[in-house]
Amino acid sequence: MTRDDLILLVEDxxxxxxxxxxxxxxxxxxxxxxVVEDGQKAIEYLGHTGPYEDSAKFPAPRIVLLDLxxxxxxxxxxxxxxxxxxxxxxxxxxxxxxxxxNYDVERAYQLGANAYLVxxxxxxxxxxxxxxxKAFWIDHNLFPSTPFRPRRVRxxxxx
Amino acid sequence: xPNHLKEISNHDFPGIIPAPDWRDVGEREHFVQFYxxxxxxxxxxxxxxxxxxxxxxxxxVIATETHGNAIDQHLRDEGIDVDAAREDGTYITxxxxxxxxxxxxxxxxxxxxxxxFIGELVRRAGQNSKGVRAFGEMVAxxxxxxxxxxxxxxxxxxxxxxxxxxxxxxxxxxMSGFSNAANGQPLVHICKEHSRxxxxxxxxxxxxxxxxxxxxxxxxxxxxxxxxxxxxxxRVEKELRRSKAELSAFVENASxxxxxxxxxxxxxxxxxxxxxxxxxxxxxxxxxxxxxxLVDREHCDDILARLDRGERIRNYETRIRCKDGSIKTVLFDxxxxxxxxxxxxxxxxxxxxxxxxxxxxxxxxxxxxxxxSDDAIVSKDLNGIIMSWNPGAQRLFGxxxxxxxxxxxxxxxxxxxxxxxxxxxxxIRRGERIDHYETTRRRKDGSMVEISLSVSPIKNRAGKIIxxxxxxxxxxxxxxxxxxxxxxxxxxxxxxEDLERRVAERTASLQEAVQQMEEFSYSLSHDLRGPLRxxxxxxxxxLEDAASDLEPEQFSYLKRIGDSAERLDRLVQDVLAYSRVxxxxxxxKPVETEKVLLxxxxxxxxxxxxxxxxxxxxxLLNVIAHEASLCQCLSNLVGxxxxxxxxxxxxxxxxxxxxxxxxxxxxVEDNGVGIGKDQQxxxxxxxxxxxxxxxxxxxGVGLAIVKKAVSRMRGAVGVESSPGLGSRFxxxxxxxxx
Numbered sequence: 001m002t003r004d005d006l007i008l009l010v011e012d013x014x015x016x017x018x019x020x021x022x023x024x025x026x027x028x029x030x031x032x033x034x035v036v037e038d039g040q041k042a043i044e045y046l047g048h049t050g051p052y053e054d055s056a057k058f059p060a061p062r063i064v065l066l067d068l069x070x071x072x073x074x075x076x077x078x079x080x081x082x083x084x085x086x087x088x089x090x091x092x093x094x095x096x097x098x099x100x101x102n103y104d105v106e107r108a109y110q111l112g113a114n115a116y117l118v119x120x121x122x123x124x125x126x127x128x129x130x131x132x133x134k135a136f137w138i139d140h141n142l143f144p145s146t147p148f149r150p151r152r153v154r155x156x157x158x159x
Numbered sequence: 160x161p162n163h164l165k166e167i168s169n170h171d172f173p174g175i176i177p178a179p180d181w182r183d184v185g186e187r188e189h190f191v192q193f194y195x196x197x198x199x200x201x202x203x204x205x206x207x208x209x210x211x212x213x214x215x216x217x218x219x220v221i222a223t224e225t226h227g228n229a230i231d232q233h234l235r236d237e238g239i240d241v242d243a244a245r246e247d248g249t250y251i252t253x254x255x256x257x258x259x260x261x262x263x264x265x266x267x268x269x270x271x272x273x274x275x276f277i278g279e280l281v282r283r284a285g286q287n288s289k290g291v292r293a294f295g296e297m298v299a300x301x302x303x304x305x306x307x308x309x310x311x312x313x314x315x316x317x318x319x320x321x322x323x324x325x326x327x328x329x330x331x332x333x334m335s336g337f338s339n340a341a342n343g344q345p346l347v348h349i350c351k352e353h354s355r356x357x358x359x360x361x362x363x364x365x366x367x368x369x370x371x372x373x374x375x376x377x378x379x380x381x382x383x384x385x386x387x388x389x390x391x392x393x394r395v396e397k398e399l400r401r402s403k404a405e406l407s408a409f410v411e412n413a414s415x416x417x418x419x420x421x422x423x424x425x426x427x428x429x430x431x432x433x434x435x436x437x438x439x440x441x442x443x444x445x446x447x448x449x450x451x452x453l454v455d456r457e458h459c460d461d462i463l464a465r466l467d468r469g470e471r472i473r474n475y476e477t478r479i480r481c482k483d484g485s486i487k488t489v490l491f492d493x494x495x496x497x498x499x500x501x502x503x504x505x506x507x508x509x510x511x512x513x514x515x516x517x518x519x520x521x522x523x524x525x526x527x528x529x530x531x532s533d534d535a536i537v538s539k540d541l542n543g544i545i546m547s548w549n550p551g552a553q554r555l556f557g558x559x560x561x562x563x564x565x566x567x568x569x570x571x572x573x574x575x576x577x578x579x580x581x582x583x584x585x586x587i588r589r590g591e592r593i594d595h596y597e598t599t600r601r602r603k604d605g606s607m608v609e610i611s612l613s614v615s616p617i618k619n620r621a622g623k624i625i626x627x628x629x630x631x632x633x634x635x636x637x638x639x640x641x642x643x644x645x646x647x648x649x650x651x652x653x654x655x656e657d658l659e660r661r662v663a664e665r666t667a668s669l670q671e672a673v674q675q676m677e678e679f680s681y682s683l684s685h686d687l688r689g690p691l692r693x694x695x696x697x698x699x700x701x702l703e704d705a706a707s708d709l710e711p712e713q714f715s716y717l718k719r720i721g722d723s724a725e726r727l728d729r730l731v732q733d734v735l736a737y738s739r740v741x742x743x744x745x746x747x748k749p750v751e752t753e754k755v756l757l758x759x760x761x762x763x764x765x766x767x768x769x770x771x772x773x774x775x776x777x778x779l780l781n782v783i784a785h786e787a788s789l790c791q792c793l794s795n796l797v798g799x800x801x802x803x804x805x806x807x808x809x810x811x812x813x814x815x816x817x818x819x820x821x822x823x824x825x826x827v828e829d830n831g832v833g834i835g836k837d838q839q840x841x842x843x844x845x846x847x848x849x850x851x852x853x854x855x856x857x858x859g860v861g862l863a864i865v866k867k868a869v870s871r872m873r874g875a876v877g878v879e880s881s882p883g884l885g886s887r888f889x890x891x892x893x894x895x896x897x
Contacts (some may be wrong), residue, residue, distance in 0.1 A: 022700065026894035098688055121692045121728050156344035 002101045005031040007062035010042040010078065012070050016119065019107075019126055020065075027130035031138065034061065039073025042066070043081050046088055060088065062143055066113075068097040068104055076107055081110040092137070161869065162825045181210040186290050189318060189878035193337075200331050201226065203357075204294050205233035207329050208250070212239055217284040218422045219293040219326075221258050226296060236590075251284055255296045270515040281324050298349075299867055304334050311637035316351035336623035342432030395787040410688055415487075416509030419435035422467075422502045424449050424459050436489075436511055438482035454478035458537035466495050466505060476512070516562045516760035535610075535631040538617060541566045541588060543580055546626060555610070555633055587616050587627040597634065610640045615856075626634070656671060675744045680735050687731050726856070736791065737845070739787045740868045745785035747872065749895035752779040752816060752825060755786060759794045767801055769809045776815035780823040782892035788868040789892070792876075793827070795861040796888050802855050823894045826887055833882040843876065865890065 007029075009116050011017050017035055024033065036042045044050035045058055052058040061157070068075035075095065083089050090115040097104065100118050108116050117133075173268060184190070184207065196202040208218040208230065220230055231252070236239050238645040244250035267475040275818040285291045295317070330353065339348050350356045351461040370651070409415055414535045416433030420426050426445050427644055434444055437452065444452075450459040465472060479487045493507040529536045535552035539545050545568055556563070556571055565568070569580055579598065594613040599607050610631040617626040628636035698721035706714060760773060782789070797812065804810045813828040834849065836844060841847045843866040862876075869876045869890050880886035 013689060015689075015691075015696060019696045020702075059430050097694070121688070121694065121725060123696050123703070141265075 006059055007031050008042070008045065008064045009033055009035045010039070010064065010066045010070065010075065011035060012037050012067065016067075019123065022128075023123070023126040023130045026127040029130065031062075031137065032045065034058070038071040039078045039143045040071075040156070042070075043073060044079045045093075046082060046083070053068050054126045058125060061091065064091055064093045064137060065095055066094060068099055068108070076104075079108065079111045079113060092143065094133075095114040104112050109132075181206040182214070184210070184292070185354075186325050186327060187867065188330040189321055189330070189331065189350060189353050189355040190357055192357045193332050193334050195334045197226070197229070197333075198258040198335075201229045201233055204230050204329065204331070205237060207292060207294060209234055209239055212244055212249060212292070214290075214712055215288060216290040216292055217251070217288040218244075219253070219280060219284055219295075220253045221255050222294065222296045223254045223255050223300070227252050227254065230294075242691065247287075248284070249288055251280065253280075255300050259297050259300060263309070264288070264310055268309060268316055268318055271321075271692055275311075275315045277316075278320055278324065281320065281326050285324070285326065291324075292327040292329070293326050293883050294331070296331060298330055302332060311348050311352065315376065316348060318352055346755055371749045416511070418449075418509070419443075419496070420463075420505050420507065422463070423471055427504050435480075436487065437479055443482070452479050462491065462493055463505075467502065469782045472507075475749060485512055489513075534630075535629075537563075537568070537629045537631070538626055539568050539629065540626040542838060543584055543623070552631070555602075555631060555714055556592075557609065561604075573596055573601045574598055581776050582801070583614055584627070587614060588624060590624060591604060592616065598885050600631065608633055609635045625826055676738055676742055680738060681762055688728055691724045691728045691731070695721050695728070698724065710806060726858075728786060729856075730858040730860070732856040735862045737867065740791065740864050740871065743785075743788075745788060745871060747783050747785055749781055750784045750786045752781050752789075752823075753777065755790050756793055757795075758816060759790060759797055762794070762799055763801060767810075771801055771810035771812060773812045774814070776813075779814070779825070780818060781895040782814040782823045782825070782874075784872045784874075784892050785868075785897050788872060792865045792868050792890055793825075795865050796827040798891075799861060799888075800831060802857065803831040804829070805832060818894060821894055822891045824889045824891045826889045828887045830885045832876060833884050833886055834880040835882050839878050839880060842878070883893065 009017070009020060011020065012096070021033070034045070036045050041052075042064075043049075045052040046064075048055045048058065059076045066075045066078060073081075075097065079093055079095075082091060082093060089112075093112070094115040094117060095104075095108045096117045096119060098119050105116050117129060120129065125158070165396050181203075188790070190204050192200065194203070203221070204222070206225070208220060210232075211218045212657035220227060222230060227823055231241050232252075241250060245252070258276070261276045262269050264272070267303060281293065283289055284293075298310040298313050299306075301313060314330065317330075317857050322326065330349075331348065356400065411430050412432075414432055414434045416430065418426055418433050425448050429444055434441055437444070448459070450456040453459055454475055458475070462472055472491055474881045475491040477489060477491060479489055480489055488511075490510045490512055491507055492510075495507050496506050527548045532551045535555040536547075536549045537545060537552050538547045545563050545566055549560070552563065553559055554662040571576060573636075576599065583593060591611065596612045596614070598610060598612055600610050602608055611634045613630045614627050616624045617628055619625050631843065701709075702714065702721070703719055710719070727732060756775070756779065800812045800845040800853075807828065811830040813826075815826050817824050817826070838849055842849065843862045845863040848857060848859040848864070849853060866876050869892070872892055874890060876888070876890045878886055878888045
């Protein structure tokens with residue numbers, strides 16, 4: 001496991017954080033999770049500002065799971081900001097929200113979301129979604145290289 | 160000179176001047192006798208011849224046959240033995256025409272032939288006698304033939320002969336031969352050729368010389384005055400002829416019709432103007448009775464009777480039927496032409512007044528129109544002085560005609576509009592008219608009246624503008640109506656504005672409400688559902704993680720908490736869907752029913768157990784709808800069909816479409832539990848759940864959503880069902896063409 005396999009979860013609801021952690025475990029996702037509780041913190045984290053200045057301690061994530069209804073800055077604002085940052089604008093952002101409103105879906109994709117998932121009420125379903133997430137985004141998807149480090153070659157990761 | 164001749168003459172012609180004494184005739188005398196009656200000539204010649212024969216002279220008589228015979232007879236009556244005298248050659252008689260033929264050449268006496276014949280005649284007659292007497296009528300014959308020159312030449316030849324031979328010559332001319340004035344000069348010539356002239360019977364031969372001179376003077380004076388009178392007569396005659404020609408040309412060509420009728424009324428003559436006026440030829444008119452042409456036949460008798468009484472007819476109006484059938488109104492002026500008191504003919508002048516009549520009638524009509532018009536009709540001169548004033552004007556303005564005529568129209572104009580009149584008059588002078596000019600005028604009582612004014616120039620025959628006619632109409636009523644209409648329009652406009660404003664306000668507040676509703680929905684989905692999901696989540700975790708540590712009852716309670724939370728979440732979602740259907744903007748367009756249905760079925764059937772049997776009667780007819788809403792409706796219907804089946808029963812769903820007029824009805828038939836008649840209306844209400852459905856999950860919102868969505872798509876929804884026998888739901892929407 002390397003730091004640049006980090007998944008950033010932007011989620012203000014501690015219940016949802018708890019359910020997500022459980023579902024992640026159930027889905028056997030081994031990548032590290034960093035949770036930030038609001039839109040402002042998400043921007044600070046990604047921009048290495050405020051409490052997240054130390055980029056060694058708070059490495060850039062490989063993928064962002066973004067709730068939309070957030071305190072201080074909404075998820076859509078965070079998304080728009082990310083797509084405006086030269087160094088991180090290619091980071092895949094997956095919207096993960098309770099809203100199935102058309103407006104949100106449209107807007108999210110317009111701002112450059114890579115996927116839009118609706119949180120299920122059922123825990124089993126949540127586990128299933130995260131299993132699919134792992135299979136698609138972690139096991140099969142290729143990511144663009146980050147500005148901090150050349151893209152890791154998958155074969156080289158195995159000793 | 161034998162006295163008996165004288166006596167005879169006196170005796171035979173009492174009262175007439177006696178003839179000369181024939182015994183006194185000189186032996187070379189050439190005298191001429193003018194006579195008025197043959198009888199007188201015969202007596203003269205007889206006396207002349209008889210006196211000669213008795214005194215032993217011979218006589219030559221060259222006369223017309225009539226005269227010759229008469230002379231013979233008279234000589235016999237005188238006791239002359241004519242036959243013996245003729246026998247011994249002392250009495251020679253010859254026919255004048257025959258003798259003339261002996262020497263006349265080309266109308267003139269030939270001297271040589273004359274001498275040969277007449278000279279020989281005279282010479283032979285003088286051989287055995289004391290002298291020769293000759294009577295010749297040849298000159299008279301020539302004269303009567305008009306050959307006056309020949310007669311005078313012949314007289315001259317006689318005279319020449321008289322110089323060579325001794326004879327006395329008696330010439331005679333009838334006075335009637337000189338009645339023509341042109342013969343005055345030849346008479347003088349004839350007299351010149353004779354040594355003695357014996358005037359006609361009228362001359363007083365036995366008067367004293369003084370008396371004769373007086374007589375001559377009288378005759379001269381008479382002759383002079385006759386000449387003057389003749390000249391005068393000629394002049395007058397010429398004048399008369401000329402003026403008669405002029406007059407008849409004048410009358411014939413007069414533009415006035417003229418005719419004469421006899422006392423019986425028959426037309427004797429008519430001039431060209433009269434014939435042309437009626438269109439008749441002279442044959443068709445003259446000779447006919449005048450009543451044939453009169454529309455009112457009795458007028459003829461009336462006119463004739465009045466004329467006969469000595470009246471002069473003036474301007475007698477009557478109507479004449481013309482050749483072309485038209486009727487002309489004419490005026491007759493008629494008088495009688497009398498001769499010696501006798502009614503010879505009428506003289507009638509005819510004037511055609513048809514046009515005037517028509518004009519008069521038109522003028523009367525116009526006058527009546529003006530008289531009875533409701534509008535005020537007024538005329539004024541160019542100074543604005545009122546010239547005429549109809550009853551309409553009196554009604555409108557209050558002034559009578561007597562009060563208004565002669566006054567200035569400014570009596571009608573309010574002080575503040577006095578400048579109007581000069582402007583109007585200026586325009587009239589320029590020949591312009593003013594139409595429907597709306598203004599205010601003052602009545603006699605000082606009140607104001609709103610009028611519509613039309614003013615037109617009045618022109619005289621020469622086309623000169625001499626005034627103006629004004630037509631004024633009271634428009635106070637109309638003005639009031641207009642004002643009321645305007646007021647009503649304003650009120651309406653204000654009400655409209657108010658309404659629009661209120662609609663806008665309402666719309667705004669509705670939009671606000673919609674906005675709030677949407678925000679509410681949004682927060683519902685987030686804020687309400689969040690805790691519910693948390694409840695579900697924790698129940699789930701507990702049930703999963705701590706199941707072995709829980710009592711069965713505790714496990715059951717936990718499960719109920721989870722189920723309730725789940726149902727509440729679904730309810731919230733359904734209410735959101737319902738409100739979305741209510742407020743959502745919908746765009747209607749043709750939708751492929753089959754495609755929408757297949758999408759719906761794909762969502763359901765994959766996870767449903769037991770696998771339902773679904774039959775679709777293809778092809779499905781397309782509808783006009785909002786696609787997402789149609790999808791929602793079909794989804795709910797199919798969902799119900801799958802849900803409400805008896806446990807363990809395989810759901811069978813049959814779907815088809817039918818055309819209903821302009822619409823399409825989509826049927827969804829199931830083999831479910833069915834719905835009682837009394838429930839069928841209710842099930843489309845919000846939160847309505849059938850008692851039979853208590854065992855089935857659901858919120859009671861699904862069919863309410865369908866009903867609301869279908870009605871918003873201008874359609875309808877319904878159900879046919881019986882408990883236990885399944886249900887047939889349908890939704891009806893406008894058909895898409897094709």
